[in-house]
Amino acid sequence: MRKLAILAILLAATAVLAGARLPVHGPLPQQRPDIEGTSAPTPDSNAEGTQPPPAAEMPTPEPKPDIQKPETPKTEPAKPMQGPPLPPGKENPQAPTEENKPPAAQTLEEQHLTIEPESDAEHTECTAALQALGVVFKDAPRIDDGNGCGIDRPIIVSEVPPGIKLKPEATIRCPAALALARWMKDSVIPAASAALPEQGRITTVNQATSYMCRLRNGAGTGKISEHARGNAIDIASFHFEKGEDVAVRSRREDPTLTGAFQRTVSAAACLYFTTVLDPESDVAHETHFHLDVIERKGGYRYCH
Template sequence: MKNIAVAAATTALIILTGASLPDKGPFPQEKPRIDGETEAPAETAPIPEPRPSTANGTENPPTPPNEKPLDTAKPEEKPEKFGPPAPGTLEAQNLTIEPESDADHAKCVRELQALGAVFKDIPRIDDGHGCGIDKPINLVEALPGIAVKPQATLRCPAALALARWMKESVIPAAAVAAKEHGQITTINQASSYICRLRNGAFAGKISEHARGNAIDIASFSFEKGEAIAVKPRREDSTLTGAFQRTVSASGCLYFSTVLDPESDAAHEKHFHLDVLQRKGGYRYCH
């Protein structure tokens, strides 16, 4: 009864004074303005940016987490894969042919001759776009009796690395893994000097092939039996598989870059071997 009486008294007081109850709690007091102060504009909620539309006017659906968005662009037409770099497609880089000292070249030639390699000097190559070799050679035989087919156009350091790798690694490994085939007779190369970008791409960095620093090996031929082709052999438990993995790994002792069929699809059928000089003697072998 006491609570009812208090409520009745409160209602009577409101009626007598003309006051009214707020709809939803007490209203905040207005902040007093200072002379010269302008009233701040009321804040408004930001308007979200419209979703981007595709060329046909429809919105792209949201991409689920951990998934790459679909590429809705039409593929561009590209020039022939192994043609020379198109103007304006090269990244900023040194596009001059690196000069080679006479002394360094002469030293390399003497070492190559000492291994019994067969080669000949050819005129300077300059194909533009930074493609070319200051002192190129045509390598006919990497070692006595081991032909390079077709003949490889290279800088002497690349030819020397190939000859040393063959003598000290490939031939001993083949003597164990393929002794029934006899001696290696041919290195079947897929690419030596050629003016192009890396992996035959449309844009990017110039290939070491375009500087005479690289050679691609597709297979090795023997006196008898089938050639040993370079192909994916990671799960190959035969001696042939062991041979390929062995010579791929040892290649990094002679070359600064070794890419084999396990590297990527672009090298699925050959070894890429080059003598690119990197800072600190860093080597990339995969």
């Protein structure tokens, strides 16, 4: 009896289980919100397990309009601000002009120089000092060669001091002639008597250049030469009564009395001139003394 009852219970349970139906679709996994690039759930499935609607009932997605990225506008370089028109003759103050060039790059014509004026009182005082030293000279007409080249009150010197000829005659300003005369009287003549007595006295001073319209060292550009203003003279040699001329040349290592004479008069020249260039200065002066009386701030002198 007991076995029949157990069997009946098993049969009833089987019938119940056979009549039960499982859902058509089980639950589907949901999309993780933190993963980019995954697709959204498809319309044929949902969390409730219902059948998807017929195709005719599904809304047709509208095509998305083409989305174009806006073009980046091209930027043009900023143009300088334009101000009001400038007066005639000043259209472009920034453009390079002759006046904007540095002095070393300017020609004589570009420098627009003028002749240095000389007062009557100063000229009279200077020429009186020359006469007291016995210098032989004469006045000459004003020289104006343009571009600042010239001498307001030139003189032509033929002897400095008396009995010592200047060959050829030198056209210079009076202050340069006065410095030359004082240097000769106080330094050159005594040095020659001490170093070279056997050669007798100096009879001639040979000069290479006095007044000449040019730039320094004959260059094409740069500052105007003091020769062009009548402030300079170049001394090439000294002629004595006896013996050979003493030519001005490099004598730094010359151990003779001739070498001592030249070095002495070269050093002494700076007592009278504001610029002294000798053969030891540079190649441009290896055959003469350059002597000038240019005025510098503070009374500065250049002696080399």
